[in-house]
Amino acid sequence: xxxxxxxxxxxxxxxxxxxxxxxxxxSEIDPLSTEAEMTEVSSTVDDAALLPDKHTTTVxxxxxxxxxxxxxxxxxxxxxGQDRFGFLxxxxxxxxxxxxxxxDPRRLDDCFPAVDYFEDMxxxxxxxxxxxxxRLTHGLDSIRWALDVDPHVPMVTFDARDRVSVRDALxxxxxxxxxxxxxxxxxxxx
Amino acid sequence: xxxxxxxxxxxxxxxxSAVRPFLxxxxxxxxxxDLPLEAQVVTREIDGSWRQLSFERRDIxxxxxxxxxxxxxxxxxxxxxGTVRVLVxxxxxxxxxxxxxxxxxxSRDPQILERVLRGLRAIS
Ligand SMILES: Nc1nc2c(ncn2[C@@H]2O[C@H](COP(=O)(O)OP(=O)(O)O)[C@@H](O)[C@H]2O)c(=O)[nH]1
Ligand SMILES: [Mg+2]
Numbered sequence: 001x002x003x004x005x006x007x008x009x010x011x012x013x014x015x016x017x018x019x020x021x022x023x024x025x026x027s028e029i030d031p032l033s034t035e036a037e038m039t040e041v042s043s044t045v046d047d048a049a050l051l052p053d054k055h056t057t058t059v060x061x062x063x064x065x066x067x068x069x070x071x072x073x074x075x076x077x078x079x080x081g082q083d084r085f086g087f088l089x090x091x092x093x094x095x096x097x098x099x100x101x102x103x104d105p106r107r108l109d110d111c112f113p114a115v116d117y118f119e120d121m122x123x124x125x126x127x128x129x130x131x132x133x134x135r136l137t138h139g140l141d142s143i144r145w146a147l148d149v150d151p152h153v154p155m156v157t158f159d160a161r162d163r164v165s166v167r168d169a170l171x172x173x174x175x176x177x178x179x180x181x182x183x184x185x186x187x188x189x190x
Numbered sequence: 191x192x193x194x195x196x197x198x199x200x201x202x203x204x205x206x207s208a209v210r211p212f213l214x215x216x217x218x219x220x221x222x223x224d225l226p227l228e229a230q231v232v233t234r235e236i237d238g239s240w241r242q243l244s245f246e247r248r249d250i251x252x253x254x255x256x257x258x259x260x261x262x263x264x265x266x267x268x269x270x271x272g273t274v275r276v277l278v279x280x281x282x283x284x285x286x287x288x289x290x291x292x293x294x295x296x297s298r299d300p301q302i303l304e305r306v307l308r309g310l311r312a313i314s
Binding site: 077 | 298
């Protein structure tokens, strides 16, 4: 048996925006969950000892995968919601094709950490607005304005429970990744 | 984070229709921290010596007789990712496993990305 080439896409966004649902809708395997151990250094420093309060926590991350063709397997990794797990984000995002940043239109603020992260990483991403109740009260343009994302970042609406809809969001992302390779974005420095 | 560099990629053997998995290790010891979550782990069946391993090591070798990702190994065996990374790098050093990844260039290669697009479009 030949070994497939593994590529990956990051599924990011705040807590409860539909990351696990998105992975489950399109993965060939039941989404798996695995734990990663994190050493957290809390921001409160014990004055007496002058030692940071260090403790270990485990974070669950879930993922699924898709067979693209005989040679290529595509993994989808969901980020843990909280941005304080930055280490794990780096681990998930390293070498990724790009990211789908899922947004709940009722809670736009929750996606700021993800948008900032992928902008800083210079990783292609698409803002995917999960239409929980099937309609958008404000248009995509007003969401773009509220999120202040660059004009080159595509925005789509989708339904995390629908396989074809998730597929289309992933297509928008890969399309964008190809365009970014062919004509790299030159950023304006203010 | 540093990763094993792309010098082992066998570009000359790459045909447009066959992307070659990139041998992450190229005979070297691969550090546990350099194992991507999606890296494919395969047991080397040369002499079946993995059968003499015990506990988690044997479970990993048994599971990886068909290529499977580091993340899937962890989830399937109920082990933490960090533990699996350490065991896989150790088993690799002992010659029981091969580890393949995608080169960092693969995710920026328009030809490969076009194939991903085609694969996604085929989903209904
Ligand atoms: N009605 C509706 N519910 C959804 C949709 N996407 C996710 N949910 C629900 O919202 C909750 C959170 O989704 P989940 O995928 O677990 O979010 P995560 O925390 O980002 O992984 C779950 O109860 C889902 O069933 C959607 O598109 N429509
Ligand atoms: Mg989840």
